[in-house]
Amino acid sequence: MKLGYYLSLALVIFSSSALATITVSMKTGAKQINLPGAVVWAIPKDKTAMSNTKSAVKDMEQINRQFKPFIQVSQRTNSIRFPNRDETAHHVYSFAKGNNFELPLYKKAVPEPIAFDTAGVIPVGCNIHDWMIGYILVVDTPFYKQFSNETLTLEALPHGEYEIHLWHPALSKKENLKQTLNYSGQADINFHLKHKVRNIEQPRPPEQNIDDDQDY
Amino acid sequence: MKPLINIIIGLILLTPLSGVCSVDDIEVRGIVDARTHYSDGPRSWLNQGSGVYRFDESNNGEILLSNISAELKLKTSIDSTIKIAAHYYPSQTKGFELSEAYWQYRPLSSNTWKGKYRVGAFYPSISVENRGRLWTSSQMTSFSHINSWIAEELRIIGAEGHWSHKINRQQKLGFFASAFWFNDPTGAALAWKGWSNHDRQTGLGGHLPLQAAPGLRATANEQANSFAPFREIDGQPGFYLGLEWSQARAHKIQLMYYDNRADDTMFKDGQYGWRTRFFHLSAHKQLTPQWQVYGQYMNGYTVMDRNFTDNPFQSAYITLAKKQGSHRLALRLEHSRIQDRDSTPEDSNQNTGNSLTLSYAYLLKKSWKLGLETNFHNSQQRRRMYWNESQNAREKQITASLKYFF
Numbered sequence: 001m002k003l004g005y006y007l008s009l010a011l012v013i014f015s016s017s018a019l020a021t022i023t024v025s026m027k028t029g030a031k032q033i034n035l036p037g038a039v040v041w042a043i044p045k046d047k048t049a050m051s052n053t054k055s056a057v058k059d060m061e062q063i064n065r066q067f068k069p070f071i072q073v074s075q076r077t078n079s080i081r082f083p084n085r086d087e088t089a090h091h092v093y094s095f096a097k098g099n100n101f102e103l104p105l106y107k108k109a110v111p112e113p114i115a116f117d118t119a120g121v122i123p124v125g126c127n128i129h130d131w132m133i134g135y136i137l138v139v140d141t142p143f144y145k146q147f148s149n150e151t152l153t154l155e156a157l158p159h160g161e162y163e164i165h166l167w168h169p170a171l172s173k174k175e176n177l178k179q180t181l182n183y184s185g186q187a188d189i190n191f192h193l194k195h196k197v198r199n200i201e202q203p204r205p206p207e208q209n210i211d212d213d214q215d216y
Numbered sequence: 217m218k219p220l221i222n223i224i225i226g227l228i229l230l231t232p233l234s235g236v237c238s239v240d241d242i243e244v245r246g247i248v249d250a251r252t253h254y255s256d257g258p259r260s261w262l263n264q265g266s267g268v269y270r271f272d273e274s275n276n277g278e279i280l281l282s283n284i285s286a287e288l289k290l291k292t293s294i295d296s297t298i299k300i301a302a303h304y305y306p307s308q309t310k311g312f313e314l315s316e317a318y319w320q321y322r323p324l325s326s327n328t329w330k331g332k333y334r335v336g337a338f339y340p341s342i343s344v345e346n347r348g349r350l351w352t353s354s355q356m357t358s359f360s361h362i363n364s365w366i367a368e369e370l371r372i373i374g375a376e377g378h379w380s381h382k383i384n385r386q387q388k389l390g391f392f393a394s395a396f397w398f399n400d401p402t403g404a405a406l407a408w409k410g411w412s413n414h415d416r417q418t419g420l421g422g423h424l425p426l427q428a429a430p431g432l433r434a435t436a437n438e439q440a441n442s443f444a445p446f447r448e449i450d451g452q453p454g455f456y457l458g459l460e461w462s463q464a465r466a467h468k469i470q471l472m473y474y475d476n477r478a479d480d481t482m483f484k485d486g487q488y489g490w491r492t493r494f495f496h497l498s499a500h501k502q503l504t505p506q507w508q509v510y511g512q513y514m515n516g517y518t519v520m521d522r523n524f525t526d527n528p529f530q531s532a533y534i535t536l537a538k539k540q541g542s543h544r545l546a547l548r549l550e551h552s553r554i555q556d557r558d559s560t561p562e563d564s565n566q567n568t569g570n571s572l573t574l575s576y577a578y579l580l581k582k583s584w585k586l587g588l589e590t591n592f593h594n595s596q597q598r599r600r601m602y603w604n605e606s607q608n609a610r611e612k613q614i615t616a617s618l619k620y621f622f
Contacts, residue, residue, distance in 0.1 A: 089241070091294045095327045102324055104294030106241055127295065127324045131465065206465055207539075210583055210621040211354040213347055 022154040032150045037071035038168035039137050040152055041144035045161035050142055057081050057113045060134060062090045065205035067124060067134030076140045079113035091127035096120065131203045137167055170200040246286030247350060248620045252279050257611030261409050262308055264427050266600050268593050269613050270414040281306045285350045295322045301350055303417050313419020332378040337420050340372055340456060342472055344500040344510040345535065351417060355546040356575040357589045357617050360533040361411040362512045368418050369405050369445040373398040390460040400449040400478040403490035403518030407527045410567035410597050411552040420446050429602045431563025435521060440486025449489040450479035466502035480519050492518040506540045526558040527565050542579035569595040587617040
């Protein structure tokens with residue numbers, strides 16, 4: 001059999017108490033891969049397991065004519081703020097269903113945060129600077145985390161049945177990135193990917209020197 | 217001149233200025249350019265000669281204040297901007313002349329379609345060379361033949377719509393169209409002066425010197441002794457249409473058709489209508505992060521007074537350029553022609569020009585830029601016989617420029 005790309009999501013659950021810890025890693029074949037910003041979230045079947053504590057407002061800045069971070073994650077009904085740290089105006093928008101918004105942001109403007117009510121991916125753009133793109137993932141659970149290196153740990157999860165999800169813009173939409181987990185001890189989950197992990201990086205802004213015109 | 221300025225101001229005042237403007241939304245930028253040069257060849261066309269450059273032997277070695285240019289961008293709302301650009305060429309203009317003044321509207325429409333609209337006086341967005349501030353080249357001091365001509369005689373005074381469709385993450389397909397007025401004498405300077413290499417942008421309502429030849433006296437009406445390219449003579453609008461494809465700002469190809477639809481039999485205030493039509497093709501390709509190649513090709517013709525003058529024209533250039541940190545290096549090769557198809561011996565405009573330009577520039581600390589450029593220009597121009605000059609001229613020029621950006 002030809003070796004394809006696949007990703008394994010290994011979950012190691014320590015069930016010594018009522019709260020569990022899940023360690024997650026991604027693999028292609030036997031090799032661990034690093035996809036920073038990729039989001040893992042766990043939706044408990046028993047909704048009472050979700051302590052609906054509002055986390056602090058998160059930022060998606062515009063800095064050096066790029067969104068920072070490239071991927072932001074937020075629990076449904078929590079808020080995201082879009083501060084403009086640049087010396088130029090940005091016109092930030094998204095046409096995402098249920099989460100569409102438009103923000104005129106002049107130089108250094110810090111707008112009121114926006115609460116997103118619909119779970120899903122929100123691609124964010126700037127109408128003035130075409131290359132600017134960022135993503136907000138709205139999840140309907142307090143149990144989520146983003147990869148910053150090769151392993152990720154979800155902590156303080158109550159025992160129970162979960163749907164485990166994984167998302168990153170580089171992962172093909174055709175992949176099945178959802179699995180159910182009913183654990184009472186330790187569990188491993190592997191996502192076998194049939195499609196190539198695309199090479200998607202945050203687009204760099206064009207070079208801007210004193211003699212360049214921004215309009216080109 | 218007055219009606220033109222009134223119309224432009226009127227168009228700008230029609231824009232939704234009601235939006236809240238704060239001081240933060242105004243940007244003023246500009247360039248002060250001092251130069252010295254060594255030239256060898258005929259007198260400059262701006263000095264009543266047949267030479268192709270802005271400066272000639274008459275001020276070799278002098279330090280000249282070449283130009284002061286400034287632009288103002290005012291955001292009246294997040295999707296609406298007013299831009300005004302002005303140039304002053306000491307010894308060549310009396311003061312500042314407006315080169316562009318327009319309102320741009322860029323509404324947010326959908327994920328895949330984007331519209332951009334301009335109303336006022338502006339350059340068509342066709343130059344892949346003049347992508348720098350105030351319609352200059354960030355690589356070179358002089359403009360190519362095509363862009364020198366656009367700077368002299370072509371300006372859109374009207375409205376333009378540009379619509380682009382996102383094909384995928386990288387690629388975009390664009391369409392644009394415009395209706396304009398006040399560009400009826402365009403083609404006169406090209407036919408009666410020929411192709412040049414300079415960086416002088418004619419102001420709206422401005423004039424350019426015209427070297428009198430027997431043909432001028434043979435016309436039915438008395439042509440003024442200067443070109444005034446931005447005049448409305450017949451009241452009919454001209455138009456252009458274009459199509460472009462681009463990929464991630466690294467590759468771009470664009471095709472455009474321009475027709476000023478001027479009535480070539482009409483004459484007003486010393487200027488004829490010149491019916492000028494051309495196809496224009498431009499392309500830009502980023503070869504590596506440092507190296508790029510770009511070029512433009514133009515093919516068209518201009519007609520005046522029922523074929524008194526009937527001149528097909530073609531021009532093409534290609535530039536190989538490198539930008540690395542503060543260094544800019546560029547080589548431009550170009551070839552241009554004007555054919556004389558009419559049977560008016562006293563007005564023979566045949567012109568062939570080959571030009572090679574090598575340029576190096578260095579961004580000094582903060583806001584200064586030092587440029588060195590050399591140009592070699594060989595041309596054959598039949599009009600030179602009217603002034604008892606050889607039809608063939610070899611011109612060369614070395615220019616050092618120091619620019620301050622504010």
